[in-house]
Amino acid sequence: MFSKVLIANRGEIACRVAATCRCLGIRTVAVYSEADAQSAHVAACDEAVCIGAAEAAQSYLRGDRILQAARDTGAQAVHPGYGFLSENAGFARQCAEAGVVFIGPPPEAMRAMGLKAESKRLMQAAGVPLVPGYHGASQDAALLKAEAERIGFPVLIKASAGGGGKGMREVHDAQAFDEALASCRREAQSSFGNDAVLIERLVRNPRHIEIQVFADTHGHCLWLFERDCSMQRRHQKVIEEAPAPGLPEALRREMGEAAVAAARAVGYVGAGTVEFIVECNDEGAPQKFYFMEMNTRLQVEHPVTELITGLDLVEWQLRVAAGQPLPIGQDEVRNQGHAIEARIYAEHPEAGFLPSTGRLRRLALPLHAAFGSVSLNGIRIDSGVREGDAITPYYDPMIAKLIAWGETREQARLRLRQALEATHIAGPQTNVQFLHRLLDDPAFAAGKVDTGLIARHQQALLAPSSLPASMACAAAIGALLEAERAQQTADPWSACDGFTNGVLPPRALRFDSPWGPLHCVLWSPSSGQPLRLQTPGAVQPLPFACSARAMRVDDATQAFSLVLTLGAKRTQMEVVCLDAMTYQVFSDGEQAVLHRLGPDLGDAVGDTAGGRLTAPMPGKIIALHVQAGHMVQAGAPLLALEAMKMEHTLGAPAAGRVSELLVAVGDQVSEGAELLRIEASQEQGATA
Structure with missing residues (x-):
């Protein structure tokens, strides 16, 4: 077994590997970018080495710097986690040449499965079912479009070197093919350094079911049940589960055996996932399965497999990489x-x-x-x-x-x-x-x-949030009152309670909210009456009480756990005060943000951006679909922004004429930056 392992990744997978290594008595080395100097994975490891700037291309994708960190710290092995260099056959080979163990499959297996088109050809030879499509080497745009028409729309364009939903586009007719192909290629080149694509028939009523496989250097290969990853948005998984609900046992076993055959076909070693698309009938019952791809690494969703089998897949990775055999056989794998x-x-x-x-x-x-x-x-x-x-x-x-x-x-x-x-x-x-x-x-x-x-x-x-607006207002007001009490001192002139010698006047409070402007009136106790609150839509004020437990987060943020009583209704809620005027309210899985308006601000107003297009997040402009003078309809694609390794197409906020472009391809923009302007116009011009 190794005495020191370098973790060539960040985030939760780096923390996960560090935790398993600690249990095995293995010391760990973290690598980090300048943006991650204070991150959790750095604190989780025994040592840490900075390898470059925040951009992944200058840090986590720099195999040379990672290997230098391994040499400098005496690490015997590198665990790549998932993402970044985890499926990079060139990096795995560099590790071998440097005398450092790559905790993953052999470079040859990674290369064989890393290109989707090549892996499809290998799987076809191994007898693994494939989705009808084009997996050829030619990348001529006209040929690709002709192949899509031969297969029949709708089709799916997929980056050949891709994964994680990146470089993937559904195309439902020939008119949309050219732009979808260009967008897919840009994203594939940016994410994987390879813009090659393949085209497949879009499977109807599909489920995404994958099989966890594990192989050692002693000729053993197992399948560890399946995971259903069908809950996806934008081809990215959000909920995964194991085992797959409603999967017939015969089909499960057939898929498991096909996954082992796929792994053996490329001489696989270590943890891997063979992904299948499963076609269902109109009632949702699984019928046929087709090979999609093999992820030659540990998957983000590996915990569900660990919880139903009782196995530690990271520990298995470490032991197999150290040359040890798998500890159990196929007939010993249990699903609980x-x-x-x-x-x-x-x-x-x-x-x-x-x-x-x-x-x-x-x-x-x-x-x-x-x-x-x-x-x-x-x-x-x-x-x-x-x-x-x-x-x-x-x-x-x-x-x-x-x-x-x-x-x-x-x-x-x-x-x-x-x-x-x-x-x-x-x-x-x-x-x-x-x-x-x-x-x-x-x-x-x-x-x-x-x-x-x-x-x-x-x-x-x-x-929109299903929280009752009345209770959201009550929670924000309860947090406001608690914050004001906390600020009070023995000096009465610093109190925020509006003290007078007579009866306190009603206190008007207004909020901008997901439901629009909300108006409330808080009636202070008088003549033995309790505090009362009149919320939006209420015909009269109701008795209002609030007990709170303060949870100060930092100097700029306060949080309160509140038990609120408004009339006959009693509710427990949490409120985070993001600043003196902004309250984020949580209750029963729902949440809403309310912004308190000052007395001289008038009614809350909505977005007045009109014909302005602003950046929804920081990113890089990678394509412009219009020019100044173009006429556009609301929702028409205007430009493409790359952020967090994904391409996002931004549409026109209103119909009109593009009066001014404020950015160019290659520009880095911050969140909220103005990108272009559109003015309502009846002029004739080019149409986007």
Whole structure:
């Protein structure tokens, strides 16, 4: 076994590997970029080495600097985690040449499976079922379009060297093919350094089911059951579970054996995942499966496999890389219970799941949860950030993975739902409310899942907060009163309670909110009456009481756990005061942000951007689809912005004429930066 391992990654996977190494008595070395100097994975390791600037291309993708750090620290092996260099055959070969063990498959296996088109040809030779499509070497645009027409629309364009939903586009007709191909190629080149693509028939009623495989250097190869990863947005997974609900045992075994055949066909060693697309009938029952790709690394969703099998896959990786055989045989692999994982991202679900950035002002995760292993209440958390850390535009915006185990799928679902209700994150926008609603979706609860479920049900999943506006206002006012009490001193002139010698006048409070402008009136106690609050829509003030427990986060952020009574209703809520005027309210998996308006600001108003297009996040301009003078319709594509390794097409906020372009291809822009202007016009001109 190794005595020191360098972890060539960041975030939760680096923390996960460090935790397993600590249990095995192995010292660890972290590498980090300048943006990650104070990160959790640096603190989790015994040593740390800075390898470059914040951009991944100048740090985590620099294999030469990583290997130099291994030499300088005496590390015998490199664990690549997932992402970055984890599937880079060239880096694996460089490790071997430097005398450092790469904890992963041989370079030849990675190269064979790393290019989707080549892997398809290998799988066809091995007898593994394939989706009908074009997997050829020629990348001529006219040929690719002709192949798409031969296959028949709708088709899926996929980056040959891709993964994680990057470089992937659905195309439903020939007219949309050229732009989709260009966009797919740009994203593939940016993410993988290779713009080659393949084209496949878009499978109807698909489920995304993958098989975990593991092989050693002694000729043994196992499959460790399957994971259902059908809950996806923009071809990226958000909820994964094991085992797959409703999968017939015969089909499960057939897929497992096909996955082992795929691994053996390339001489695989270590942890890998063979991904299949499963075609279902109109009732959702799985019928046929097709090979999609093999991920030659550990997967983000590996915890659900660990929880149902009781195995530590990272420990297995370390032992196999050290030359040890797999500790059990195929007939000893057991499936116990059910596990579901939710990926918590910093993103705007209501804005097309665009990534969000900013400092984690509040990061409250479920109590009694365990990191890297399941707790007594069946909850596990894998995270690589802490409260106060920043989510930056340089890396994937995942905050944490929340995993629940149960004896049944329903128990696991309810446990995860409850854990999400206890997850309160303030600062960047997150998908916690969306995940909570997805777990409650009737189709998901019944196990009737497929990759189109989120798109079909997005109206309900992305609806405004279901918190009652009256209770949201009461929570914000309760936090305001508690903050004011905390500021009071023995000096009466510094009190914020509006003291007078007579009866206190009613106090008007107004908020801008997801429901629009909200007006409240707070009536102070008088003549033995309790505090009263009149909320929006109420015909009269109701008795109002609030008991609070303050949880100061830092000098700029306060949080309160409140028990509110408004009339006959009693509710427990949490409020995070992001500043003196802004309150983020949490309750039962739902949340809302209220901004208090001063007395001289008038009614709250909505977005007045009109015909201005601003950047929804920091990023790089990689394509312009219009020029000054072009006439556009609302929603027409204007430009493409690359951020967090993904390409985002921004549409016109209103119809009109593009009056001014304020950016050029290659420009780096900050969140909120103005990109172009559109003015309403009846002039004739070019149309985008």
